[in-house]
Amino acid sequence: MAERIDTTLILGLGLIGGSLARSLKARGFSRQVIGYGHREASLLRGVELGVIDSYHLDLDEALAAADLIVVATPTLVAADMLKQILPRLAELGRTPVITDVASVKGNLQQAAVAAHGGMPPNLVLGHPIAGSERSGVEASREDLFVNHRVILTPAPENDPAAIALVREMWELTGAEVVDMAVSDHDAVLAATSHLPHMLAYALVDALAQSPMSTDIFRFAAGGFRDFTRIASSDPVMWRDIAIANRDAVLVAMDLFSEHLAQLRAAVATEDADGMLHTFTRAKAARDEFAVMLEARSRKS
Numbered sequence: 001m002a003e004r005i006d007t008t009l010i011l012g013l014g015l016i017g018g019s020l021a022r023s024l025k026a027r028g029f030s031r032q033v034i035g036y037g038h039r040e041a042s043l044l045r046g047v048e049l050g051v052i053d054s055y056h057l058d059l060d061e062a063l064a065a066a067d068l069i070v071v072a073t074p075t076l077v078a079a080d081m082l083k084q085i086l087p088r089l090a091e092l093g094r095t096p097v098i099t100d101v102a103s104v105k106g107n108l109q110q111a112a113v114a115a116h117g118g119m120p121p122n123l124v125l126g127h128p129i130a131g132s133e134r135s136g137v138e139a140s141r142e143d144l145f146v147n148h149r150v151i152l153t154p155a156p157e158n159d160p161a162a163i164a165l166v167r168e169m170w171e172l173t174g175a176e177v178v179d180m181a182v183s184d185h186d187a188v189l190a191a192t193s194h195l196p197h198m199l200a201y202a203l204v205d206a207l208a209q210s211p212m213s214t215d216i217f218r219f220a221a222g223g224f225r226d227f228t229r230i231a232s233s234d235p236v237m238w239r240d241i242a243i244a245n246r247d248a249v250l251v252a253m254d255l256f257s258e259h260l261a262q263l264r265a266a267v268a269t270e271d272a273d274g275m276l277h278t279f280t281r282a283k284a285a286r287d288e289f290a291v292m293l294e295a296r297s298r299k300s
């Protein structure tokens with residue numbers, strides 16, 4: 001297949017940037033995939049592992065070479081990155097397509113509007129709903145996005161050709177691309193992704209502080225392991241997400257707190273019917289979700 005573009009630039013070569021680079025290289029999306037980052041060791045490792053073809057430590061050199069830029073740093077760094085690169089590209093007289101992978105979209109939209117005076121036509125924000133509790137280029141995988149969803153939040157100002165390029169890039173990785181409004185994205189992800197991470201961190205931290213923590217962890221069963229896997233995720237990444245999506249995360253945490261308080265009251269008053277009602281309704285919803293997951297994994 002002919003390459004779609006000449007050069008893809010990944011800014012931030014970690015789990016997601018590295019996985020995207022691997023996938024695009026394997027599928028011949030561009031002639032070359034290059035990296036830029038603040039830690040030369042990760043970029044060198046990326047070249048050694050065949051994740052990228054080469055890298056730049058100078059941002060202007062990297063920007064001058066790119067036809068497509070993918071910002072793949074932690075969420076708050078990504079907002080700073082957009083504020084840096086939009087004026088620098090304007091100075092260089094270049095308009096490559098720009099996209100990102102960050103877990104929150106509202107702060108990036110705001111950063112872009114602040115830097116450019118409106119949404120730049122060549123910037124299409126995106127978010128792959130795929131990943132893990134691991135970080136870094138060593139954890140990157142070529143098949144990470146296969147049969148996973150990628151949400152794009154196109155803006156009315158976007159150039160249709162920019163949207164098409166970003167969509168094609170993700171489809172080539174094996175992902176299913178869906179469009180969403182920025183505010184819907186941030187509310188939905190606050191509920192399904194950001195809240196569970198807050199709960200997992202809070203649960204593990206609460207138990208780790210307990211005087212019985214050694215026994216608690218020694219005798220923990222599979223349920224504890226399943227519930228808490230994501231508490232091994234990168235603390236910087238999740239601090240950034242909680243700050244960037246503060247309002248929606250608070251809404252989700254408050255909703256959960258109300259439900260937990262209701263359940264607490266049912267336990268305290270031995271309200272057997274109340275507990276059974278909650279558990280039965282939750283089990284039905286979880287079982288339905290499991291069927292959806294099963295159908296998706298059969299596609300792969």
Ligand SMILES: NC(=O)C1=CN([C@@H]2O[C@H](COP(=O)(O)OP(=O)(O)OC[C@H]3O[C@@H](n4cnc5c(N)ncnc54)[C@H](O)[C@@H]3O)[C@@H](O)[C@H]2O)C=CC1
Pocket residue numbers: 011012013014015016017036037038039042072073074075077078101102103104127128129130131132133134135136137234237241
């Ligand atoms: N880990 C996951 O499962 C998922 C993460 N995301 C989002 O993707 C983005 C990247 O996450 P991961 O790949 O997991 O993180 P990571 O920690 O594996 O990679 C981040 C990369 O950004 C680089 N970086 C950090 N600060 C930088 C700076 N100031 N300048 C240049 N490079 C810098 C790091 O050196 C690293 O290579 C985050 O915004 C995250 O919210 C999205 C979907 C899933």
Ligand SMILES: O=C(O)C(=O)Cc1ccc(O)cc1
Pocket residue numbers: 102103128129130131132133193230
């Ligand atoms: O490890 C897991 O199960 C995840 O939930 C990974 C993940 C983390 C952040 C995202 O924005 C999307 C997916």
